[in-house]
Amino acid sequence: MNAFAVAERSVEVPPDASARSGGLSGCLFAAARTAPQRTALRDSGDRAAWCGRPAITWTYAAAAEIVGRLARGIGAWRLPAGSRIGLWFSGGAEAALAHLAVEAAGHLPCAMPAAWDPEQLAAGIEAANLLGVLTEGRRGSRRPAEELTHAAMRQFSLRYLAAFGPGVPDGVISLDAMALERGVAEPVASLGLVTFEGGDPERPVYRSAEALAAAIAAHCDALPPSADERILTLLPAHDLRGLVTGLGAALAAGAGLETVIPFEEAGFRTALLRPVPTRLVVPALIEPALAALPLPFTVRALNVVHRAPAALTRRAAPDGEKPRLDSLVLGETAIITRPGLTDLVASLAHPDRAPLPPALLALARGDDGGLACRGPACASAPLPRGAIPETDAGAWRDSGYRPILAGGTAIGVAAI
Template sequence: MAEWAADAALDASARSEDAPEGLSESFFGGLSEGLAARLFAAALTGPQRTVLRDSGDRVAWCGRPAITWTYAAAAEIVGRLARGIGAWRLPAGSRIGLWFSGGAESTLAHLAVEAAGHLPCAMPAVWDCAELSAGIESAGLVAVLTEGRRGARRPAEDLTRAAMRHFGLRYLAAFGPSVPDGVISLDAMALERGVVEPAPSRGLVTFAGGDPGRPVYRSAAALAAAIAAHLDALPLSADERILTLLPGHDLRGLVTGLGAALAAGAGLETVLPFDEAGFRAALLRPVPTRLVVPALVESAIAALPLPWTVRVLDVVHRAPARLTPRSAGLAGPQRLDSLVLGEALVLTRPGLEDLAATLAHPEDALLPRTLLDVGHGPAGGLGCRGAACAAQALPRSGNPETDPRAWRDSGYRLLLSGGTAVAVAAT
């Protein structure tokens, strides 16, 4: 991969060589031990700060009221759920699926699996039964956590049918209502007494392109680096909240949402599923806000009169993507643009022009090169190196080792016009 190095900044290599051998807690705000550990740490320093809030008509969607949890309350619930999962006596580092549509309960489940010393495997809610079964098989799951209702669907019931084809699937659990026989109630587990301290994170698994046959492993250190690289573009304070329209089942949602919030000790509010009334009500909460939206709704957001509390707008582009403005300049909030290259990389810059310039001329960009570097390969191919993009395909057993200093082909190439980056396309 010598081609990548030819286009990288000369001083980038020197700074990468000076990077710490390990990703220390102080360097990454405590995230190198995992998201659950960061939740517990923040619960000690700011117990009454809100960490999780649901918006929209959750009763109509899942038969449950919207949830608002403080850091202290969320840590206690996560500790109780982790204690219950620990009672299953699974080998440490077991792979446990998370099949949720988003919201506070999916976050609690993710953190509980991590706190129990296992490997959370986040699966897209849009999967049908065949895709669910394929994901269980390819990731080698021994347990799956889900929800009883999801609009007109009944995920827990779908899960029981899929489980009949997988002898290695030992435990099924769900938040209610509509939890069928044979599925453990996570509601009841959350009411049991006893809290365990979180184990160090073993990383996480997501699925490239939502493909159930392509599970991708990322270590806790690599996730911490990805979050730190994202926040390097514009730090977040504990007094802010992230209001997001993205689900948390992939790298883009986790880095720009839960990971960023926990790194800063801030709050995370999700509007899933989307409904206009719930979104408008969420926007009007008198809290300094970082609004995270997919690029598909950028034009619709530009037409809204955003309140003064929305201080930052983070538009998230998923490759392949255009890098040309789709709407007139937005007055008011500061702009961030995040480009997601599969499950490998989230590249965040202060505006679309800066993002395009960074991709076209990475040697001149002010990147946090101890975490992330970007370079060009043959035919405009985009490569990256650093702990922030250290992800690998998940093998059938064990977790792969990654070299953060090795260049990686992102699977995408840059399209240029007059020396300006105008789009990112698949190779």
């Protein structure tokens, strides 16, 4: 697969906006037509030690070709359209390729946390009623593809297992081989995606393609990324938090996505110094450590991501002059992104006056003090074992959290 890695070039043409309604794979293919040599996906860190794979750089053209080949191979499985297919990856370019390929093939990607143990894995497969799972052969000391073969013995509905190598055991389809086969399938209309509330394998949550696009657009509204940027993220893409701030934001803008997973300091420092205009996405947990690390001039913006429940007090910033985004993630329901922590806490203290894009996301406080939200950006529903559920973007829904107020200012968010 290294033969498809192509060097970076700067191209100024953004993807067709109309492709965004077709899902993430539609954005990828649109950008591949208009800006084929722009970097789409890049791995950082010591991937060889982590998973026995080299770190790869993919242009939009190369990524679209591989996604199209994988989608064609998945289509040959002859599963019913809209089948639920799990994605069990630690992160990186191959995780993104797998997600996009499942979507492009007309199936429903179900992103599962890498940290699940075998019992959680089996419970998640059962709860989401998965017919297939894509994974990796190695993940540090773990062997996910091998673990899946054991889980499949107890899950009679699970018909197809596939993995990127090395270490792909018998009975598991090689995604490496599939990616080298001839023939590229164009993406079909996206059906959305499934994530798991709080990483709980018993609580799969469905979001339509339109709702995901709205969540991405609401996030990007605060400070739109540009196509010449890369998004350098430390967040895995197994939940709404990582998908919206990472892969979703990058593909919507036609920008590049670079992941540092697993995190290790040397790889992060190397990635940070790459001479590319950068939007850095980090969990709030590591913000104090960032304060000791001067950010290079290439970092155009810092996106600090808080996951509720959370304290929302300003910590020492690595560079107060850089534009900053603060994102608050309310489970798998919504992401609230504002230009800085001051704006975010003001939006939580007075949600009815929050300057959010009204066609996408609105906030209110209920009688119990809890936050409620409405709009396509938060339209989701628990996933039943049967048909895909209906979601109502016009209905108010409880977020499950309430702001903690002190002197009229929000200083945190707590679970109700």
